[in-house]
Amino acid sequence: MRKPKQPNQSKMPMLLVALLLMFVISSCVEEKKTELADTSEIPVSLEMTAELTAPPNVPTPVGRRKAKKLIVEMEIIEKESEMTDGVRYVYWTFGGTVPGSFIRTRVGDEVEFHLQNHPDNKLPHNIDLHAVTGPGGGAESSFVAPGHEKVFSFKTLNPGLYVYHCATAPVGMHIANGMYGLILVEPEGGLPPVDKEYYIMQGDFYTKGKNGERGLQPFDMQKAVDEHADYVVFNGAVNALTGDNAITANVGETVRLFVGNGGPNLVSSFHVIGEIFDKVYVEGGDLVNENVQTTIIPAGGAAIVEFRVDVPGTFILVDHSIFRAFNKGALGMLNVQGEENEKIYSGEQYEGIYLPEGPGIQEMPTTNEIVESEIPAQNFEEQMEFGKQVYMQTCFACHQGEGQGVPNAFPPLAKSDYLNADVDRAISAVVNGLTGEITVNGEKYNSVMTRQMLSSEEVANVLTYVYNSWGNSGQVVTKQMVDKVKNK
Numbered sequence: 509m510r511k512p513k514q515p516n517q518s519k520m521p522m523l524l525v526a527l528l529l530m531f532v533i534s535s536c537v538e539e540k541k542t543e544l545a546d547t548s549e550i551p552v553s554l555e556m557t558a559e560l561t562a563p564p565n566v567p568t569p570v571g572r573r574k575a576k577k578l579i580v581e582m583e584i585i586e587k588e589s590e591m592t593d594g595v596r597y598v599y600w601t602f603g604g605t606v607p608g609s610f611i612r613t614r615v616g617d618e619v620e621f622h623l624q625n626h627p628d629n630k631l632p633h634n635i636d637l638h639a640v641t642g643p644g645g646g647a648e649s650s651f652v653a654p655g656h657e658k659v660f661s662f663k664t665l666n667p668g669l670y671v672y673h674c675a676t677a678p679v680g681m682h683i684a685n686g687m688y689g690l691i692l693v694e695p696e697g698g699l700p701p702v703d704k705e706y707y708i709m710q711g712d713f714y715t716k717g718k719n720g721e722r723g724l725q726p727f728d729m730q731k732a733v734d735e736h737a738d739y740v741v742f743n744g745a746v747n748a749l750t751g752d753n754a755i756t757a758n759v760g761e762t763v764r765l766f767v768g769n770g771g772p773n774l775v776s777s778f779h780v781i782g783e784i785f786d787k788v789y790v791e792g793g794d795l796v797n798e799n800v801q802t803t804i805i806p807a808g809g810a811a812i813v814e815f816r817v818d819v820p821g822t823f824i825l826v827d828h829s830i831f832r833a834f835n836k837g838a839l840g841m842l843n844v845q846g847e848e849n850e851k852i853y854s855g856e857q858y859e860g861i862y863l864p865e866g867p868g869i870q871e872m873p874t875t876n877e878i879v880e881s882e883i884p885a886q887n888f889e890e891q892m893e894f895g896k897q898v899y900m901q902t903c904f905a906c907h908q909g910e911g912q913g914v915p916n917a918f919p920p921l922a923k924s925d926y927l928n929a930d931v932d933r934a935i936s937a938v939v940n941g942l943t944g945e946i947t948v949n950g951e952k953y954n955s956v957m958t959r960q961m962l963s964s965e966e967v968a969n970v971l972t973y974v975y976n977s978w979g980n981s982g983q984v985v986t987k988q989m990v991d992k993v994k995n996k
């Protein structure tokens with residue numbers, strides 16, 4: 509007699525396992541389905557008008573409030589504003605700001621959305637909210653001409669942080685002009701409380717003139733198609749989150765950033781220099797990642813990042829595609845005040861000079877010659893204005909905003925005896941670079957300033973600006989004076 513085949517015996521338990529697995533999977537799917545069904549069944553009581561805020565502020569958390577009928581009144585405004593020093597741009601906005609007003613809801617809310625297109629506007633617009641379950645995210649029901657208002661309603665089914673944007677053709681152009689913002693749908697009971705919350709949104713801009721070119725700059729369709737951004741910024745303009753506009757916190761506080769990316773093209777590698785994100789709600793959804801250095805924020809996407817600030821200082825927010833930060837504007841600041849904690853961060857303990865290749869001026873290899881700027885300054889006021897722009901782009905990083913310098917590293921230009929004593933020597937420092945020991949206001953510096961790649965016109969303007977600021981001598985520097993030093 510032949511032995512029965514072995515495999516037959518092991519088939520039974522395998523079938524059982526398979527059946528069990530199917531049961532487990534199907535019950536999971538079932539659970540997810542009922543969960544979704546549930547949020548659409550959440551009853552709403554009462555009616556309230558939504559608080560809308562301009563960036564970097566966010567409305568009050570929903571806390572434990574019940575789901576409501578929430579009235580949102582959003583006004584579209586086309587307006588001219590500043591991109592950076594001397595550069596103007598016509599922005600198209602939701603609520604008068606880029607990004608648009610922050611909308612804060614909770615799951616189960618019935619949002620009655622009023623979209624108003626200001627009569628002074630030139631174009632029709634609409635809105636696509638990624639938090640909407642429905643055709644076009646609301647776009648189809650909200651197309652509105654200048655001087656009109658459209659109303660539509662939706663129920664928030666999924667908690668999370670969502671982008672909204674205009675979706676009127678040409679869609680790319682409406683988004684590129686600033687028509688985006690964030691809508692938060694908090695879960696039942698609200699997000700866990702934190703000490704500080706802020707609203708930040710990245711966007712890329714395309715102008716006819718190149719970065720820094722003065723005047724009112726029109727949108728450049730070809731550059732947008734080619735994805736060659738002239739500006740990449742947080743909150744609509746180059747300095748929207750720096751200096752006096754910086755966001756703030758105190759040592760020991762927890763900070764939550766609602767970070768979005770309007771695009772239209774670029775993906776953001778969002779990073780805070782000197783901080784680690786304790787938590788990231790990845791892509792603005794439920795998944796929480798911990799201990800993250802840099803988080804990706806897709807165009808048309810968002811993330812919630814949270815961290816505790818432990819030491820004081822200025823923490824720089826960047827898109828870590830780093831030329832965007834230092835050359836195109838994607839740079840913000842978080843100022844933290846409070847007690848030092850030397851266990852966590854010691855501060856500088858020692859600095860010496862390190863010149864492995866011997867002393868001498870380091871020079872970056874350059875292929876392109878310095879280009880003389882096309883429009884020379886016509887008078888002293890223009891020299892000051894253009895000079896300030898050069899200063900903020902070139903000298904600021906080392907000599908600081910008020911020319912105060914950085915102790916032991918970069919000498920001050922404010923009330924600098926070294927500067928005021930000898931104008932040719934100052935010109936030479938800028939056009940040839942400067943190294944070796946110098947004494948400025950009684951303090952010794954022994955470091956290297958590299959040659960600055962500026963046209964004679966720009967050197968004249970920036971030094972005139974420096975000489976006529978912060979208590980300096982009032983010397984005026986001309987292009988001829990710069991050329992004379994160059995030709996020595």
Ligand SMILES: [Cu+2]
Pocket residue numbers: 600632633634674675676682687
């Ligand atoms: Cu639009």
